[in-house]
Amino acid sequence: MELSVLWKLSYGMYAIGTLDGTRPTGCIVNTVAQITSTNPVIAVSMNKNNFTYEAIKKTGRFTVSILTEKTAPNVIAKLGFCSGRDTDKFDGKDFAWKALDGLPVVKDNCAGHLVAEVLSMTEVETHYIILARVKDAQPCTNFAPMTYKYYHEVIKGSAPKNAPTYQASAAQKTTSGSTTEKWVCSICGYVYEGDLTKEPADWVCPICKQPKSKFVKQ
Ligand SMILES: Cc1cc2nc3c(=O)[nH]c(=O)nc-3n(C[C@H](O)[C@H](O)[C@H](O)COP(=O)(O)O)c2cc1C
Known part of the structure; x- marks a missing residue:
């Protein structure tokens, strides 16, 4: 299956x-x-x-x-x-x-x-x-x-575990095949594509407003 x-x-x-x-x-x-x-x-x-x-x-x-x-x-x-x-x-x-x-x-x-x-x-x-x-x-x-x-592909948001459509293996995926550097918000799963270190120090996750420090490089 x-x-x-x-x-x-x-x-x-x-x-x-x-x-x-x-x-x-x-x-x-x-x-x-x-x-x-x-x-x-x-x-x-x-x-x-x-x-x-x-x-x-x-x-x-x-x-x-x-x-x-x-x-x-x-x-x-x-x-x-x-x-x-x-x-x-x-x-x-x-x-x-x-x-x-x-x-x-x-x-x-x-x-x-x-x-x-x-x-x-x-x-x-x-x-x-x-x-x-x-x-x-x-x-x-x-x-x-x-x-x-649209939420997944344009806003690049994810769903937490309580959402019925949550699939652990998919939680950190975006466009398949992309080789762009990716950073994933450890709070909400938002995926930032590109070099996050180039964003200003006060940059926050557009979904859950957490700071850059909550992002993990993939
Ligand atoms: C995109 C998205 C979709 C969601 N879909 C559902 C859903 O269909 N059913 C559900 O029970 N929770 C869903 N959730 C999860 C709840 O919104 C989330 O667990 C919320 O924090 C619950 O808050 P509460 O404890 O105040 O009820 C979804 C969350 C997101 C971000």
Whole structure:
């Protein structure tokens, strides 16, 4: 079996928003899919270890912010590489958010926002497949929705272990066959192509904002 075939599946990029009591929290997922058309139901694959899973279980509702190619990297860094267990992700310092039907959504540059109510959670290995009824859907901009491919190939971001599409052997790969020098961010997996030593001392990872010292030469 050649697992790399799975990389050819297509996905989008989304920010899930929910509440931990009254505190907004959430995370990045690439696994939102529409399951039914009438009275639409969506599915999300959520890692059991994600704090967002616990919050959704308690709240029973969540939002989906459909990210676009204009979404600031800070949104993905804060929501996709930190945990709401120890980080106040919606503290307003790295990106702006607003409430929609009482739940947090990313304010700027999204293609649209959904509000969904949980119907069921089915345990599948490391994840829960959350089925949820769409209760509200609001358009935002006409910017191109960010695909997972765009995130990997243009932004050169990677996915952490909790993403269902994570494959350890692929975590540090970019364009195959390239002989360019590569430096990999040990925090988020972002791949810098070229001579990183030539960047200024205050250069930081565009995804997770870590300094050059966190990069390992491949
Ligand atoms: C590009 C990308 C895609 C991701 N996709 C998923 C996903 O589909 N499901 C999931 O459970 N986690 C996914 N994650 C991982 C979570 O966003 C990440 O583990 C986050 O830190 C969880 O935060 P929390 O503990 O506050 O819930 C993804 C992360 C990134 C950066």
